[in-house]
Amino acid sequence: MDKKTTGLSDTFKRNTAPKSFTKNPIKGTKFTIAISSAKGGVGKSTFAMNFALALKIIGLKVGILDADIYGPSLPKMMSINEKPKSEDGKSMTPITQYGIQCMSIGFLVDKDTPMIWRGPMVTSAIKTFTQKVLWSDLDFIIVDMPPGTGDTQLTFAQEIKVDGAIIVSTPQEIALLDVKRGINMFDKLKVPIIGLVDNMSFFESDEGKKYNIFGEDGVEKVAKDYKKDFLGKIPINIDLRIAADSGKPLVEMNPDHKISRIFKEIATKVKESFL
Numbered sequence: 001m002d003k004k005t006t007g008l009s010d011t012f013k014r015n016t017a018p019k020s021f022t023k024n025p026i027k028g029t030k031f032t033i034a035i036s037s038a039k040g041g042v043g044k045s046t047f048a049m050n051f052a053l054a055l056k057i058i059g060l061k062v063g064i065l066d067a068d069i070y071g072p073s074l075p076k077m078m079s080i081n082e083k084p085k086s087e088d089g090k091s092m093t094p095i096t097q098y099g100i101q102c103m104s105i106g107f108l109v110d111k112d113t114p115m116i117w118r119g120p121m122v123t124s125a126i127k128t129f130t131q132k133v134l135w136s137d138l139d140f141i142i143v144d145m146p147p148g149t150g151d152t153q154l155t156f157a158q159e160i161k162v163d164g165a166i167i168v169s170t171p172q173e174i175a176l177l178d179v180k181r182g183i184n185m186f187d188k189l190k191v192p193i194i195g196l197v198d199n200m201s202f203f204e205s206d207e208g209k210k211y212n213i214f215g216e217d218g219v220e221k222v223a224k225d226y227k228k229d230f231l232g233k234i235p236i237n238i239d240l241r242i243a244a245d246s247g248k249p250l251v252e253m254n255p256d257h258k259i260s261r262i263f264k265e266i267a268t269k270v271k272e273s274f275l
């Protein structure tokens with residue numbers, strides 16, 4: 001057979017080969033950790049803020065990047081009402097609150113303005129937040145991800161070096177389906193999963209009776225099935241919700257609260273696996 005018609009041409013091979021991406025680390029931090037869940041409203045942002053503050057309490061330098069462009073929670077949960085400064089018109093200085101360096105799209109737009117943006121604009125905002133923010137001398141940046149497996153997740157996975165992901169879920173079956181999708185996404189994108197967290201795990205009455213409102217041990221079982229670490233259970237707790245709504249996360253407001261202690265235990269586990 002004619003040699004020309006046998007093998008695939010170099011151009012064809014080049015065009016069809018799997019794309020390889022250069023992942024840039026976020027400057028100014030040792031490690032970047034994404035807080036993720038495929039499902040919305042399971043407590044990612046609440047976890048991210050309290051976890052960041054718990055890492056601070058155990059002696060680390062921490063930043064929080066709110067990557068939820070359509071629904072930023074950081075300004076409200078951390079009581080930040082100012083705009084970040086820029087010395088040179090190109091880069092931005094994060095706003096420090098409770099000893100944590102913070103950045104959110106919510107600092108730049110009015111809180112009631114909806115972000116009606118197409119995917120490429122979201123990607124460009126994420127790139128700005130990861131490349132043009134002057135994070136300074138951090139051990140960890142905690143990234144509060146939006147729900148789902150969309151543009152933001154893809155941008156992080158392909159273009160930004162993420163050292164690990166924590167998947168937060170509530171334990172009911174319908175949420176667990178999304179956890180499995182989330183695990184598969186990170187495995188596919190080769191982002192190491194640090195572990196799974198069971199949020200709103202159960203409710204404990206004043207008499208100490210436990211109610212497994214969303215089912216029992218669901219997240220832990222998924223972790224076992226997928227051979228991932230299980231980091232802990234956070235119960236449904238009114239103080240946690242009140243603190244989040246008041247703009248001072250519970251771990252900052254009351255570091256000795258039994259829920260704050262759970263966050264500190266999880267923070268210690270994560271610290272030990274990196275430092």
Ligand SMILES: Nc1ncnc2c1ncn2[C@@H]1O[C@H](COP(=O)(O)OP(=O)(O)OP(=O)(O)O)[C@@H](O)[C@H]1O
Pocket residue numbers: 037039040041042043044045046047068071073145146147199200201234235236237238240241242244245
């Ligand atoms: N363990 C908990 N106990 C009580 N309330 C909780 C708990 N976890 C989260 N909440 C409350 O549930 C609501 C949703 O939490 P949060 O905004 O953190 O979820 P999310 O996963 O970030 O949502 P989204 O997908 O929209 O980003 C908030 O009002 C928060 O205070």
Ligand SMILES: [Mg+2]
Pocket residue numbers: 044045046068073144145146
């Ligand atoms: Mg959120």
